[in-house]
Amino acid sequence: MNLLDIRNLQVVFKTTTKPVHAVNGVSFHLDVGEILGVVGESGSGKSQMTFAMVGLHSKNAKVSGQALFEGVDLLELNEGELERIRATQIAMIFQNPMTALNPYLRISDQMAEILTFHQGMLKSQALMHCIHMLDVVQIPDAKNRLRMYPHEFSGGMRQRVLIAMALLCQPRILIADEPTTALDVTVQAQIVELLKNIRQEFGTAIILITHDLGLVAGMTDRIVVMYGGQVMESGTTESIFSSPEHPYTTALLDAVPRLDRDSDSLSVIAGDPLDVRDRWKGCPFEPRCEYHLPMCLQTRPPIETANGRIRACHVDRNLIGK
Amino acid sequence: MNLIQRTNFEFSARDEDHRSLWQDALIRFRRNRAASASVLVLALIAIYSIFGPTLSGWTTEEIDWSVIGSVETMGKPSGIHYFGTDELGRDLFTRTAIGTRISLIVGLIGALIAVFVGTLYGAIAGYFGGKLDNVMMRFVDVAMSIPYMFVLILMLVVFGRSIVLLFIGIGLVSWLDMARIVRGQTLSIRTREFVENAVVSGVLPFFIILRHIVPNLLGIVIVYATLLVPNIILYESFISFLGLGVQEPNTSLGALISSGSSQMQYGTLWQLAFPLFFFVITLFGFFFAGDGMRDALDPKDRL
Amino acid sequence: MAFYITRRILVAVPTILALIVFSFIIMYLAPGSPFAGERPLPEATLANIEALYGLNRPFYEQVFRYVWNIVVHFDFGPSLVYRDRSVSEIIAQGFPVTLTYGFLSFIVAVSVGVVLGVVAALRQNSWLDYLAVGVSIGAQVLPNFVMAPILVLTFTLWLGWLPGGGWQGGELPYLILPVIALSTSFMASIARITRSSMLEVLNADFIFTVRAKGLPKRRWVLRHALKPAMLPVISYLGPTFVGLITGSVVIDIYFSTGGIGQYFVNAAINRDYSLIMGITILTGTLTVVFNLLVDIAYAWIDPRIRY
Ligand SMILES: Nc1ncnc2c1ncn2[C@@H]1O[C@H](COP(=O)(O)OP(=O)(O)OP(=O)(O)O)[C@@H](O)[C@H]1O
Ligand SMILES: [Mg+2]
Numbered sequence: 001m002n003l004l005d006i007r008n009l010q011v012v013f014k015t016t017t018k019p020v021h022a023v024n025g026v027s028f029h030l031d032v033g034e035i036l037g038v039v040g041e042s043g044s045g046k047s048q049m050t051f052a053m054v055g056l057h058s059k060n061a062k063v064s065g066q067a068l069f070e071g072v073d074l075l076e077l078n079e080g081e082l083e084r085i086r087a088t089q090i091a092m093i094f095q096n097p098m099t100a101l102n103p104y105l106r107i108s109d110q111m112a113e114i115l116t117f118h119q120g121m122l123k124s125q126a127l128m129h130c131i132h133m134l135d136v137v138q139i140p141d142a143k144n145r146l147r148m149y150p151h152e153f154s155g156g157m158r159q160r161v162l163i164a165m166a167l168l169c170q171p172r173i174l175i176a177d178e179p180t181t182a183l184d185v186t187v188q189a190q191i192v193e194l195l196k197n198i199r200q201e202f203g204t205a206i207i208l209i210t211h212d213l214g215l216v217a218g219m220t221d222r223i224v225v226m227y228g229g230q231v232m233e234s235g236t237t238e239s240i241f242s243s244p245e246h247p248y249t250t251a252l253l254d255a256v257p258r259l260d261r262d263s264d265s266l267s268v269i270a271g272d273p274l275d276v277r278d279r280w281k282g283c284p285f286e287p288r289c290e291y292h293l294p295m296c297l298q299t300r301p302p303i304e305t306a307n308g309r310i311r312a313c314h315v316d317r318n319l320i321g322k
Numbered sequence: 323m324n325l326i327q328r329t330n331f332e333f334s335a336r337d338e339d340h341r342s343l344w345q346d347a348l349i350r351f352r353r354n355r356a357a358s359a360s361v362l363v364l365a366l367i368a369i370y371s372i373f374g375p376t377l378s379g380w381t382t383e384e385i386d387w388s389v390i391g392s393v394e395t396m397g398k399p400s401g402i403h404y405f406g407t408d409e410l411g412r413d414l415f416t417r418t419a420i421g422t423r424i425s426l427i428v429g430l431i432g433a434l435i436a437v438f439v440g441t442l443y444g445a446i447a448g449y450f451g452g453k454l455d456n457v458m459m460r461f462v463d464v465a466m467s468i469p470y471m472f473v474l475i476l477m478l479v480v481f482g483r484s485i486v487l488l489f490i491g492i493g494l495v496s497w498l499d500m501a502r503i504v505r506g507q508t509l510s511i512r513t514r515e516f517v518e519n520a521v522v523s524g525v526l527p528f529f530i531i532l533r534h535i536v537p538n539l540l541g542i543v544i545v546y547a548t549l550l551v552p553n554i555i556l557y558e559s560f561i562s563f564l565g566l567g568v569q570e571p572n573t574s575l576g577a578l579i580s581s582g583s584s585q586m587q588y589g590t591l592w593q594l595a596f597p598l599f600f601f602v603i604t605l606f607g608f609f610f611a612g613d614g615m616r617d618a619l620d621p622k623d624r625l
Numbered sequence: 626m627a628f629y630i631t632r633r634i635l636v637a638v639p640t641i642l643a644l645i646v647f648s649f650i651i652m653y654l655a656p657g658s659p660f661a662g663e664r665p666l667p668e669a670t671l672a673n674i675e676a677l678y679g680l681n682r683p684f685y686e687q688v689f690r691y692v693w694n695i696v697v698h699f700d701f702g703p704s705l706v707y708r709d710r711s712v713s714e715i716i717a718q719g720f721p722v723t724l725t726y727g728f729l730s731f732i733v734a735v736s737v738g739v740v741l742g743v744v745a746a747l748r749q750n751s752w753l754d755y756l757a758v759g760v761s762i763g764a765q766v767l768p769n770f771v772m773a774p775i776l777v778l779t780f781t782l783w784l785g786w787l788p789g790g791g792w793q794g795g796e797l798p799y800l801i802l803p804v805i806a807l808s809t810s811f812m813a814s815i816a817r818i819t820r821s822s823m824l825e826v827l828n829a830d831f832i833f834t835v836r837a838k839g840l841p842k843r844r845w846v847l848r849h850a851l852k853p854a855m856l857p858v859i860s861y862l863g864p865t866f867v868g869l870i871t872g873s874v875v876i877d878i879y880f881s882t883g884g885i886g887q888y889f890v891n892a893a894i895n896r897d898y899s900l901i902m903g904i905t906i907l908t909g910t911l912t913v914v915f916n917l918l919v920d921i922a923y924a925w926i927d928p929r930i931r932y
Contacts, residue, residue, distance in 0.1 A: 056836055079842075086839030094837075099830035104852050104926060113848070114838050149928040162834070464640050467863060467916040471871040472889075472905040473648075479893045479901060480651050556768055563770040563875060564890050576770070583774030583879075587782060594774060605766040 001071055003205055004030040004053075004173060009065035011045065011052045011229075022048040024229035024284075025065070027303075030173065035199055035206045037216035037237065039252065040226035046209045047095075049226075050175050054090055055082040069173075088118050091166035095178040097158035101150035107161055108146040114168050133164040136201070137194060156187035163194065170202055177209045192219055213252055217241060225249050228284025235309035245309065245317040247291045283314065291315045347541075350618040357614020364607040367600065371426060374419025378404060382420050383571045386411045394589045406592040409585050414596055417573055422600050424574040425555050428489060429608075432554035435493025437547045440500025441539060445531050447501070448508025459505065462498050470495035471557070475566055488567055492557050496550060503546055504539055511538050541619040548612035552605045559601065575601045629924050637917045642692065644909040648902045649691050653684065701903035706895045712903035715888055720907075723873045723884035725795050726803045730869055733804055734811040739858060741812075742819025746854075747846065749824065757816055764813030769872040772806040773879040790881040803876045811865045818861050823854040852926055859923050863916045870908050 011023035023045040030036050038046050052063040053074055067074040069089065074082065086092075094100045102110055108127060115126035127146065134142035137160040150158060159179060166174055176195065180188040196219055198204055210216060216223055217237065224234040225248060233246035244250045283289070286296040293314050301312040311317065352358055375381065386403070389396040389411045397407035405414035447458040474491045481487055511517060512535070520530045559576025561567035568574040575597050582594030682690075694700040701712035745757035767775075780802060781789035793799050826832065827850060835845045877886030885904060892900035924930050 054837070056833065083839040083841055086837055088839065092834075092837040094830065094833060096830060100834045102831045102835065102849050102853075103929060105849070113840065117838075117840055117844070151929050165834075165838075460636075464636070464643070467640065467867075467913055468644060469867045469870055469905075469908045469912050471867075471874075472908055473651075475889075475893050476648060476651060476901050476905050479896055480654070480898070552766075560768065560770060560871075560875065564878065564893075566890070566893055579770065579774070583777075586774060586778055591778075594778075598771065598774075601771070602766045609762075609765055 002029040002068075003032045003034075003070065005066070005068040006049075006053070007066040007068070009049060009052065009067060010063065011048050011057060012062045013058075014060045014062065022061075022229050023052065026226070026229070026231050028224045028231060028234060030205050030207060032172075033199060033203045033205055034222065035195075035208060035220045037220035037223040038207060038209045038226060039211070039213060039216055039223055040232075041211055041252075044226045045229035046226055047177055050092070050177060050207065050209065054086055054092070054175075055079065056092075084118075087114055087166070087171065088169040089171050090173045090175065091169070091171040092175045092177065093159070093162045093166050093179055096182045097155050097162055098182065100162055101158060103150050106147055106149055107153075111146070111161075111165050111168065114165065118169055129168065130164070133168055134161070136167070136198075137161070137164040139164070155183050156190065159183060159187075159191055160194065163191075163198070167198065167202065167204070171204060173205045173207065174198070175207045175209070178211070179208070180215060181211065188215070195219065225252070230284060231303075231310065231312060232285065233309070233311040233313075239309060245311050245320055246313050247289045247315060247320055248285045250320060251288075251290075283312070291320065347615075347618040351614050354614040354617060356610045357618075360607040360610035360614065363603060364611065367422060367604055367607065368426065371419050371423035374422075375416045378413050378415040378419075380413030380416045382412065382416055382573070384412065386413065397590065399592050405596045406590070408581060408593055409588075409590065414593065418575075418578060418596050418600055421573045421575045421578045421597060422604065424485075424568055424572060425558060425576070425601075425604065428485075428492065428558040428574070429551040429555040431489045432492040432496060432558070433547050433550040435490065436496035436500055436550055436554070437543055438497075439494065440497035441504050441536065441543055443497065444501040444504025444506075445508050445535050445539065448505040449512060449527060449531055449535060451509070451512075455505070459502070462501055466498050471560070474557075475561065475564075478561070478566055483566065483569060485568060485572070488558065488561070492554050496554055496557075500543075500546055500550070503542060507539055507542055508535055511535055545612060545616045545619060548608060548615055552608035552612075555601075555605065555608075575604075626924065629930075630921055633917055633920050637913050640913050641910050644913070645692050645695060645906050646688055648905055649688055652898050652902060653687070695906065701906070702899045704892075704897055704900045706892065706897040706900065712900050715900060716885065716903060716907060719877075719883060719885035719888050722792060722795070722882050723877060723886060726800055726807065726876065726882070726884075727869050727873050729800060730804045730808040730811075731865070734808040734815055734865065734869075735858075735862070737808075738812040738815025739819050739855070741816040742858075743823055743851070743854070745816070745820045746823035746827065754820075757820060761813040761817040761820075764810050768810050769806050770875045770879070772809050773802070773875065776802045776806050777879075790879070792880075792882045792884075799880075799882075803880050803882065806879075807869060807872050807876050811868055815858055815861065815865070818857050819854065822857040823850065826850045826854045829853075856923065856926060859919060859926070862919050863912070866915045867912055870912065 006029065007027050009023055009026045010021070013020040013022055026045070026049055028036070038049075040046055048057065048061070051057045052061065053067045055074070055077070057063060063075055065075065069085070074085070077085070101107070108130060111130040111133070112123055112126040115121045115129055116123060121129070130146060131142045134145065139145055139157060139160050145153075150161075153161060163174075163179075174195075179195070180191050183191065192215060195206060195208070199206055208216065208220060220237045222234065222236050223240045225232045225240070225246065227248050232248045233240065233244070240249060241253070244253055282295070282297045282299055283292075283301050286292050289296065296314050299314075301314050303310060303312050304317075313320075380386070380403070386397075386407055389403075389407050393407060393409050393411065397403065397409075397411065399406040399414075403413050403415060405418055407414055408417065443458065443462075447455045474495055477491055478487060517530060517534050520534055525533075555575070558567060558574060559579065562574045562576030563580040565577075565580065568577055578597035579594065579601060582590075582597055585593050694702070699713055701716075703711050704715055707715060741757045741760070745754040748754055777789040780787045787798055787802055789802070791799055832845075832850065835849045838845075840848075873884060874886030874889055876882065877884035878890055881887070888900060889904045891897070892904070
């Protein structure tokens, strides 16, 4: 059994105008101790998908499908049951460490409350644990740092605090939603190292959400490529990079800067990013796809599964990237 | 590292195309039913305040001797006195119209003064920034922490109670909020490209403020001016309620409410009811119109 | 924090002095002698008073003397209308009354307003929310001088439940109408501010982190959302205080409580300068002190501004 099995997940937002189909039938799975990368540009529904899994979606969202965590469908659980799973089984860290911490409470209070609530620890005992966790994420002088307020930490330090906070109850899954986007490049690398170590040390499975293929290349085992709330392609990191089989993936790869290419020929995917308020019958990437066929406009591409890879595209796989 | 294009959604909202911005705002405003209705109601109130005295055929000071002595019965609203009379036998339809007129005038002129002073002050502080800004805003902070109503009354007493001083006084104590808002807005406009260009090409600060900053403040200034009018009407009514504002034979809504409420134990409730009705409706009108404008000009900032 | 408080005090003290000097200058600039009022004083008295104020001295000396008397002796001079009483005596008599119902009104406005606002935000778009929003919009146009007659009309003249004026040493029935009349519009504003700031906090990024920790809603609302949601309310306490002080003038007049406001208006009508100035300076000082406390409370909640 997979640790996490997402089946045909849909998230639709009711708005005053048209409904927004933010996540549109997504399926993937996550194994124990695995690092899975979810890649896609802004607005492709990556965050909403994970929010829906743990019941953090906003009130105007309607979620359907299945999200099986160790065989239990998270979407069927009530609020109280979900609360017990959050932080203890599935923890999350978010994109912007500058705003993710409560600015009005000390770090110690924000961390310790997790342990006192979920594990019934005494405050003093919980604080010891927190110091230990801050050591794990390599925050120097953890004992004193614990008493500080968030604004006294730098962005990278705050992200470490958030990671430490997420790991306090040793969750099975850590969902990291663009954990490095808001940080500068050297700090990014440190956070990536840290996440890798954590998988090593605690065996935590990580879902790493990002725009940045470069980041994914170095640390994930498998990749899911999303566009317009749908999975375009998924497979092992190696296979996706060496032989992309979806036009969107190739476009993404072309957009990554590389040393072996002239720096001003960086390509940007042509066309406007998708507005999810329009829902096509066909493939969401069709308007920007350089391979597009007449049928792409009419029918949604079937999901093909072959040698561990999944893709949704009408174009013959052998034509792509050539 | 992210080289994939981000949504260009944000840019279209900040389009520099002014005409379409205002047209959009107008469309949004019209769609807001409470706001459009308020404008209509305010227009009707204004018409009443201008033509009311002519319609009734009575002047403010004219006394209907036939009702004196039995105002509770003879002074009731009727075909002769549409809103009844006050305890001195003066026609209330006329007096309410005059009172409304005075209140509206005080509100509008007071708001104009406050907007003028506040906009200039805020734009200067925001444009030059630095030490000057610091000192100027510190002063606003200090001035804001003073119960200005007392100071205003002190001034009215010392310099004599006149309606002109009332205008100026209320206007001068109401500009502080305006200055703050305008300053904040100016700070962000300052960094925009067209202002930088003007600075680089050596245009004098005075002209930059007048040509480039103030026109871009127009939206927010109009919204806050609209919300300022009812507040100033409130101040004026407060002072007149205490008998320290507009003097007889002139009157304002506050003075009418005051005399109406002092007469209510004699059963002449219309004396309170009509001025109160116009007071409440006028304030509601301005508040809803102002809210509607804010939503229309800045659709993100609801409530 | 200590540094922050010191800094604030260093601003507050000159503000109060400036207020005193400013009031004095206005009086100094008044056309004619301030004592040549509508009721002419006997020559001898006039000379006495002018000597007392040192009106024949240079301006700076007069200012200094005035400030000195107030700050050191709490002496605003004699009242010009209530001949045999000093301004300080009048204040000592009227002020406790105003303070009593003013304080109660403050408590009512803040506690009811905050509870209403929080509940409305937590149950956005429920009937309770609509009620709170409706009340707060309605009360915008019901300032104290409108509330007072309406309340008296309803509860005194029609229902006969409560006295429409008087004080009686502050017995409960005499307090109810003044407190409601004075607090309603502020209660409504506070409810509106609380509601919108609470809604904003509920949408803040860090609330996501908090919810992802799996704490039950009641717990995280109290622990994480309430404090930041209170910040705009705390900023509004200063204006509320000013509004209550100002409104108390109407209440004192309308309900004949014998409070300070009644003296103030009488003084204004009779051009009793020393009394007007005394009351203006007193309320100004109280306001500045109150704002100082508000600033400290704000800094206590928000660790980022304790510099
Ligand atoms: N409450 C909501 N109501 C309506 N639409 C929403 C709501 N929340 C999110 N959306 C829409 O859902 C879509 C998917 O958003 P999501 O945040 O999942 O994108 P993302 O892939 O995480 O993008 P990013 O990389 O910018 O974080 C977006 O177009 C967004 O506008
Ligand atoms: Mg996201």
